Amino acid sequence: MKLPDSKxxxxxxxxxxxxxxxxxxxxxxxxxxxxxxGAGFFPVVLGIVLVLFGLYFAVRxxxxxxxxxxxxxxxxxxxxxLAFVAFGILMEHAGFVPAMLALTVGSAxxxxxxxxxxxLALSVALTALCVALFIWALGLPYPLIVGM
Amino acid sequence: MELFHNLFFxxxxxxxxxxxxxxLIGVSVGTLIGVLPGIGPLGTIAILLPITFNxxxxxxxxxxxxxxxxxxxxxxxxxxxxxLPGETSSVVTCIDxxxxxxxxxxxxxxxxxxxxxxxxxxxGTLMIALFGPPLANVALEFAxxxxxxxxxxxxxxxxxxxxxxxxKSFAMVALGLLLGIVxxxxxxxxxxxxxxxxxxxxGIGFIVVAVGMFxxxxxxxxxxxxxxxxxFGAKVTxxxxxxxxxxxxxxxxxxxxxxxxxxxxxxxxxPAIASFSSYIVEKKxxxxxxxxxxGAIEGVAGPESANNADAQCKFIPMLTLGLPASGxxxxxxxxxxxxxxxxxxxxxxxxxxxxxxxVASMWIGNLMLVVLNLPLIGVWVKLLTVxxxxxxxxxxxxxxxxxxxxxxxxFEIYLxxxxxxxxxxxxxxxxxxxPLLLGFVLGPMMEEHLxxxxxxxxxxxxxxxxxxxxxxxxxITAIIVIxxxxxxxxxxxxxxxx
Numbered sequence: 001m002k003l004p005d006s007k008x009x010x011x012x013x014x015x016x017x018x019x020x021x022x023x024x025x026x027x028x029x030x031x032x033x034x035x036x037x038g039a040g041f042f043p044v045v046l047g048i049v050l051v052l053f054g055l056y057f058a059v060r061x062x063x064x065x066x067x068x069x070x071x072x073x074x075x076x077x078x079x080x081x082l083a084f085v086a087f088g089i090l091m092e093h094a095g096f097v098p099a100m101l102a103l104t105v106g107s108a109x110x111x112x113x114x115x116x117x118x119x120l121a122l123s124v125a126l127t128a129l130c131v132a133l134f135i136w137a138l139g140l141p142y143p144l145i146v147g148m
Numbered sequence: 149m150e151l152f153h154n155l156f157f158x159x160x161x162x163x164x165x166x167x168x169x170x171x172l173i174g175v176s177v178g179t180l181i182g183v184l185p186g187i188g189p190l191g192t193i194a195i196l197l198p199i200t201f202n203x204x205x206x207x208x209x210x211x212x213x214x215x216x217x218x219x220x221x222x223x224x225x226x227x228x229x230x231x232l233p234g235e236t237s238s239v240v241t242c243i244d245x246x247x248x249x250x251x252x253x254x255x256x257x258x259x260x261x262x263x264x265x266x267x268x269x270x271x272g273t274l275m276i277a278l279f280g281p282p283l284a285n286v287a288l289e290f291a292x293x294x295x296x297x298x299x300x301x302x303x304x305x306x307x308x309x310x311x312x313x314x315x316k317s318f319a320m321v322a323l324g325l326l327l328g329i330v331x332x333x334x335x336x337x338x339x340x341x342x343x344x345x346x347x348x349x350x351g352i353g354f355i356v357v358a359v360g361m362f363x364x365x366x367x368x369x370x371x372x373x374x375x376x377x378x379x380f381g382a383k384v385t386x387x388x389x390x391x392x393x394x395x396x397x398x399x400x401x402x403x404x405x406x407x408x409x410x411x412x413x414x415x416x417x418x419p420a421i422a423s424f425s426s427y428i429v430e431k432k433x434x435x436x437x438x439x440x441x442x443g444a445i446e447g448v449a450g451p452e453s454a455n456n457a458d459a460q461c462k463f464i465p466m467l468t469l470g471l472p473a474s475g476x477x478x479x480x481x482x483x484x485x486x487x488x489x490x491x492x493x494x495x496x497x498x499x500x501x502x503x504x505x506x507v508a509s510m511w512i513g514n515l516m517l518v519v520l521n522l523p524l525i526g527v528w529v530k531l532l533t534v535x536x537x538x539x540x541x542x543x544x545x546x547x548x549x550x551x552x553x554x555x556x557x558x559f560e561i562y563l564x565x566x567x568x569x570x571x572x573x574x575x576x577x578x579x580x581x582x583p584l585l586l587g588f589v590l591g592p593m594m595e596e597h598l599x600x601x602x603x604x605x606x607x608x609x610x611x612x613x614x615x616x617x618x619x620x621x622x623x624i625t626a627i628i629v630i631x632x633x634x635x636x637x638x639x640x641x642x643x644x645x646x
Contacts, residue, residue, distance in 0.1 A: 011577045015319055017357055022326055022341070023391060029338050035607030039338035042595045046149070046326045053319040072576060076371035081565035087548045088561035107541040111371055122538055125620070126545050141556075144538055 009061025012054045019050030079110035095145040098133060100127040155277060158504030162512055167210055167505065170203065171566050175513045177416030178218020179520055182225070183528045184230050186545060189219040191366055191477045194358035195543070197486070198550040205487040206502050210509040212483055216476050217269065217459045217510065220419060221517045222453050224261040225528055230256055237367035237419035240427040244440060256389035257448050260397050262521045264453035265388075268405040269514035272460025275409055276467065279398060279505050283468040287493035292600035297621035302471050304625050305414060306531075306586050308632045317583045320574070324584035327352060328591020329638055335599060340341065346558040352484045356560050360567025361477070362582045363547045367540045368572040387522060389445070397449035398606050404453030411454075411460025416474065422458035423451035431513060446553045461636035467503055468493055475582035478589040 027085055032038025083106025090099035104123040110113060134140045161167060165264045179190045193212050200208035223235030228245035239259065250256040271405040290298070307317035330341045331351030342348035389397070404426040411422040431440045440447050463480075465471040468489030472478035484491045488501065521528070551560050571581055605611035613619045 007577050011316075011579065014577075015323075018323065022522055025341060029333075029340060030336065033607065034609065037599045037602060039333040039336045039340055042598075043326065043340060046322055046329075049607075050319065050323045050326065053315065057319075058317060072369070072372035072572075076368045077569065077572060080368055080371075081569055083544065084364070084548060084561055084565040085570070085614065088552075088558035091552060091561070097549075098247075098547060104541045104545055106325050107544040108537065110368075111535050111537045111540070117456055118538075121543060126542055130545060130549060133554075138199075139555055140549075 006061040006064060008057045008064060012056070012058025012061055015050050015054030015057065017054075019047045019052075019054055020051065022047035073110075073112070075112075076110045080107060083107045083110065091142070093146065095147075096131065096142040097127060097144050100130055151212070151337060152278060152282075152521075154504050155508060156378055157267065157500065158277075158506075159512075161206060161501045161505030162210065162509035166204075167207055169510070170211040171214050171509045171513045172516060173465045174214020175218035175221075175516050177521060178215040178220075179222035179225075179378065179517065179528065180531065181533055182219035183223020183236055184534075185226060185230075185538065186224075187366070188235055188362070189216045189538070190358070190392040190475050190479065191543070192219075193476060194355060194362055195547045195550050197355050197358075197483055200483060201554075203487065205484070205489055205499070208487060209502065209506050210481055210513075213463070213506060213510060214513045217456060218450075218517055220456045220459050221262065221265050221521050221526065223455075224265070224448075225258060225521065225546055226532065228261065229529060230446070230532060231583065234469050235419075237423050237458075238452075239420060240423050240451045241448055244428070244442075244444045245388030246302065246443065247443035248445065248448065251443050253443065255387040256393050256445065258525060259387050259389050259522060260393060260445055260449045261452040264397065264401040264404060264449045265456040265513050266409055266518050267401050268350075268453040269460055269517075270413065270473025270511060272409060272619060273507055273511045273514070274459045275461055277504075280462060280503065280507075281464045283464065284493040287469050290493070290617065291615075292597045292604055292616045293615050294328070294621070296412065296594060296597040296601050296616040297612055297625070298469065298471065299590050299597070301621045301628075302465070303583075303586060303590060303594075305628050306473075307583050308562060308576075308628055310504055312580055314632065315579055316467050316579045320583040320588040321577050322579070324589075325349035325591040325594065326586020326587075327357065327584070328588045329595060331474040332598070334592075345559075347555075347557060351592075352563065352588075353551075353554060353560055354589070356564045357567055358479060358482070358585060359547050360564040361553055361584070363570030364564065364568030365575060365581065366566060367543065369575060370536065370540070386527075389505060393445050399452035400426070401453045403433075405457045406456025407450075408454035408459075409461045412458040412473075413464050414464035419455035419458040422454040426450040427456035435572075443494050456514075460478045463506075463510075464493070467495065467506070470495070472589055474585055475585045478582075479584045479587050481589055507532035535609040 024049060026040045029040030029043065030038035031040040033045065076128055079142035083103050085105040086106055087099045090102050104126050105119060108122065109120040131144065135142060135144065164173065177192065178189065181187050181189065193215055195216070196212070199295050200212065203211070220237055223233060223238035224241050224245065227233050227238040227241035228249050231242050231246040233239045233242055245257045245261070248254065254504050294312060299534045303321050307321050308314055328437050330348060333340055339349055407426045407429065408422040411425065427447055434440065435445070462473050462477055465473045466477040466480055470481065471494070472481050483493050489495065513579060548561060552558070553565050554560065575581060601611055602609070613622055
């Protein structure tokens with residue numbers, strides 16, 4: 001069987017998964033009574049609501065097959081979040097300066113146009129600006145380079 | 149008169165040199181991001197929120213508000229000169245504004261947009277001062293059932309009135325409510341959806357969701373679109389509109405202000421709806437509608453007044469009821485909460501300097517914006533030549549530092565990256581992000597009020613319809629749903645049978 005490729009169908013599937021997951025996890029939380037609502041009441045109700053919406057979109061997606069617009073960059077979708085993650089890791093282990101350099105170069109790499117000289121200049125300038133602004137002027141307590 | 153007394157007090161607060169400075173920073177940043185396409189007030193305010201921790205609450209609010217209404221001014225510049233909406237609220241300004249620029253009348257177009265915005269901003273500020281206090285007084289009588297019904301009403305209205313697919317907005321509200329309850333349940337101490345991760349036991353950070361979805365998600369989306377920008381007519385000569393221009397614009401500005409004020413207090417309607425409605429109205433009342441689309445000054449004056457009036461009036465429900473009527477207002481509520489202020493009708497009596505100081509600063513800010521936008525227009529035009537590829541790494545850098553500085557935790561950085569991806573995917577699938585943010589902010593409050601209401605009524609759910617104010621909210625909710633959903637259903641049935 002061929003799977004439908006409409007965006008509504010897949011949004012529906014995603015909502016069903018999230019809603020069902022929420023109900024499944026929340027089954028262990030005390031549901032409570034109408035007088036004393038437990039921790040489980042709100043999540044279970046919301047989970048069911050999401051599943052219902054998901055079903056609606058999935059069924060609608062079977063009839064209506066509007067596809068996802070073509071204009072989007074897979075490169076940006078992967079590289080940009082990774083640059084952020086690199087910033088997080090380097091902040092903990094290497095310090096503010098390496099984290100900033102990695103983030104700015106990494107972000108720039110997510111764009112379609114990557115001119116190495118321009119990117120390096122931008123990266124150094126931004127890092128210097130942020131060190132001056134956040135570390136020296138606002139006094140955020142982060143080491144510039146760990147161990148130095 | 150008490151109103152004047154209060155306004156004087158407000159100006160006293162707003163005219164302190166620190167607050168003037170915060171106001172100036174706010175409106176300058178607002179104009180800047182308004183002029184630049186690809187970054188809006190939502191993302192900017194989310195990024196700058198952490199920096200406001202160290203600022204006094206009044207100053208923080210004045211600055212963040214300045215960014216918001218400043219962006220409405222800046223958006224028109226790009227619309228008129230580049231035919232690109234700097235902000236979504238300026239989409240219709242492109243139509244006639246750009247045509248005016250092509251006819252060599254960029255100056256009058258920019259001037260009338262600024263004058264209209266200033267008039268609308270002044271009226272909007274007065275509306276807050278006039279209607280805020282009585283509304284807050286009514287709200288002081290509210291108990292848990294009223295709050296629950298009020299929140300239900302605003303969430304339903306937000307989903308129904310949002311642009312795009314209504315069902316998708318509702319789904320996003322539900323998703324936001326669910327995300328909002330992650331963490332320790334305040335009533336029972338149960339850990340919900342925290343997956344044994346200690347960082348999640350305090351819940352998902354508000355800034356994490358906002359920056360992820362509105363800053364990173366937007367950038368990912370923008371990088372998929374090819375960039376094309378050409379500034380039209382680098383030189384803007386003779387700024388002043390002629391007497392005929394002014395006479396033609398008086399009506400549109402007045403009508404636009406009224407339309408904007410009306411839509412402003414409704415939850416869920418962005419400034420784009422107000423400006424669109426104003427454009428349609430102007431075209432309807434015009435003696436010669438064919439001039440529209442060919443550089444009619446009314447098509448600039450009306451919508452630009454409407455979007456600014458809308459932006460100002462959005463503050464009314466936020467300041468008096470603690471209710472966010474838009475994504476930006478949800479961020480403002482977040483800013484208050486972070487400052488340790490419980491949003492709601494008590495703010496006005498317990499922290500009058502906050503309310504009146506903000507109101508007065510808005511008028512001052514609007515005045516600053518006229519100065520910033522007209523004589524300094526050349527500076528902003530020059531900024532438009534900065535390519536996006538140099539801009540977005542800077543936005544990412546400020547976002548990352550802002551988030552990291554909240555809890556000094558890398559975990560929140562990773563979570564932001566996740567929300568960036570999710571925000572992009574949802575937007576691409578046609579699910580709007582602002583309703584999610586509203587649900588996220590209101591989720592914990594709604595649950596709390598629901599529980600309290602049920603406890604108060606000894607478990608009787610009819611409490612929501614037996615108390616008159618609560619009943620009124622429920623009835624309004626029902627009317628909104630019937631009015632908006634029924635035609636859609638009818639249309640759908642027609643499609644199937646026909």
